[in-house]
Amino acid sequence: MNEITGNEIIHQYLRHNKKFPHVLCPGCGHGIVLGTLIRSIHSLNIPKDDVVIVAGIGCSGRLAVYVDFNTVHTTHGRALSFATGIKMANPKLNVITIMGDGDALSIGGNHLIHAARRNIGVTALILNNNIYGMTGGQSSPATPMGATTMTNPFGQLDKSFDTVELARGAGANYVARGTTFHVKKLEKVLTDAIERPGFSVVEAITPCHTQYGRKNKYKTPVDMYKWMKKAAIPVDRYNELSEAEKEDRLAIGVFVERDQPGFEERYFDLKAKLQAQEEKGGK
Amino acid sequence: MKKHKGKSKVTVYPDWCKGCGICVEFCPSKVLDLTDQGKAVVAREEDCIRCGFCELHCPDFAIIVKDKEPVEADNPTKIAAKKNATGKGA
Numbered sequence: 001m002n003e004i005t006g007n008e009i010i011h012q013y014l015r016h017n018k019k020f021p022h023v024l025c026p027g028c029g030h031g032i033v034l035g036t037l038i039r040s041i042h043s044l045n046i047p048k049d050d051v052v053i054v055a056g057i058g059c060s061g062r063l064a065v066y067v068d069f070n071t072v073h074t075t076h077g078r079a080l081s082f083a084t085g086i087k088m089a090n091p092k093l094n095v096i097t098i099m100g101d102g103d104a105l106s107i108g109g110n111h112l113i114h115a116a117r118r119n120i121g122v123t124a125l126i127l128n129n130n131i132y133g134m135t136g137g138q139s140s141p142a143t144p145m146g147a148t149t150m151t152n153p154f155g156q157l158d159k160s161f162d163t164v165e166l167a168r169g170a171g172a173n174y175v176a177r178g179t180t181f182h183v184k185k186l187e188k189v190l191t192d193a194i195e196r197p198g199f200s201v202v203e204a205i206t207p208c209h210t211q212y213g214r215k216n217k218y219k220t221p222v223d224m225y226k227w228m229k230k231a232a233i234p235v236d237r238y239n240e241l242s243e244a245e246k247e248d249r250l251a252i253g254v255f256v257e258r259d260q261p262g263f264e265e266r267y268f269d270l271k272a273k274l275q276a277q278e279e280k281g282g283k
Numbered sequence: 284m285k286k287h288k289g290k291s292k293v294t295v296y297p298d299w300c301k302g303c304g305i306c307v308e309f310c311p312s313k314v315l316d317l318t319d320q321g322k323a324v325v326a327r328e329e330d331c332i333r334c335g336f337c338e339l340h341c342p343d344f345a346i347i348v349k350d351k352e353p354v355e356a357d358n359p360t361k362i363a364a365k366k367n368a369t370g371k372g373a
Contacts, residue, residue, distance in 0.1 A: 006335065006348060007347050026342075
């Protein structure tokens with residue numbers, strides 16, 4: 001009877017001295033992702049003090065402000081660099097970075113590929129809303145081709161980044177994608193990503209109705225969720241589709257699962273080995 | 284799901300609700316409504332099948348779905364007595 005469920009769990013992890021409701025627009029998916037993240041941390045029974053949330057700049061950067069973990073609100077695109085330092089200073093911590101699509105793929109694109117190559121034990125949660133929402137709706141690297149934005153009123157000319165393929169190619173240990181409509185699935189992949197050693201990337205597709213949806217024929221925030229419900233399809237079924245059918249579809253699920261040792265593990269192994277050698281040499 | 288019908292208590296915090304309408308649109312048994320002020324309200328609580336959709340998808344953490352007080356349904360006098368007792372204690 002007194003069991004705490006659902007949103008009551010989330011309320012326990014929020015900083016109630018901050019101003020609520022949060023700054024995000026009505027219907028923004030970032031709140032749903034934050035709730036999902038809190039639920040996965042709660043399900044893993046990790047104490048609040050053992051979790052570090054590192055966030056960059058943008059709408060997604062605001063999320064770190066509201067949760068009662070160890071949080072860092074860093075410079076634009078550099079969330080992964082700060083996270084790398086934190087993880088190496090204390091490898092026992094669970095370091096999770098929250099980045100937006102512009103933050104992770106454009107300004108911090110360099111850091112993302114090299115964190116994946118290094119395979120450091122950090123979970124990168126990328127909130128992809130297809131646009132730079134906070135600064136007024138400029139095209140981001142994740143804006144789909146042909147979409148109308150503030151800076152591309154006649155349609156985006158460039159192709160968008162495929163975060164999953166990028167992370168796979170760069171060598172991440174775990175790559176998954178979820179949407180804010182399929183919350184249970186997102187929670188599962190997020191829990192797996194936090195548990196797994198090495199670098200894991202989770203891309204969460206979230207709608208930005210204010211800056212993206214209104215310019216692209218989604219009249220209400222609900223329409224964007226309906227689009228997600230229609231477009232998202234599990235990755236194994238997506239692979240069976242023909243090229244033409246794949247165009248307006250979105251694959252969700254787990255894409256890469258590797259079990260390579262993380263950077264901090266390799267570093268401390270090397271350190272122990274060298275120390276042992278030195279002791280031998282000293283004798 | 285059907286066995287849970289009518290056993291849940293749905294609460295919406297009006298101060299936290301921004302009226303995006305996700306809960307109202309996707310609720311399978313249409314428990315919630317939007318008011319003129321643009322806030323979600325619980326209109327047909329007895330129809331709730333406890334799928335948990337609104338609670339999971341509320342971006343503002345403004346909805347809570349819980350069990351109804353079981354004693355209340357069985358014996359209304361008992362809970363009234365309990366409330367009085369706690370009231371005195373406080």
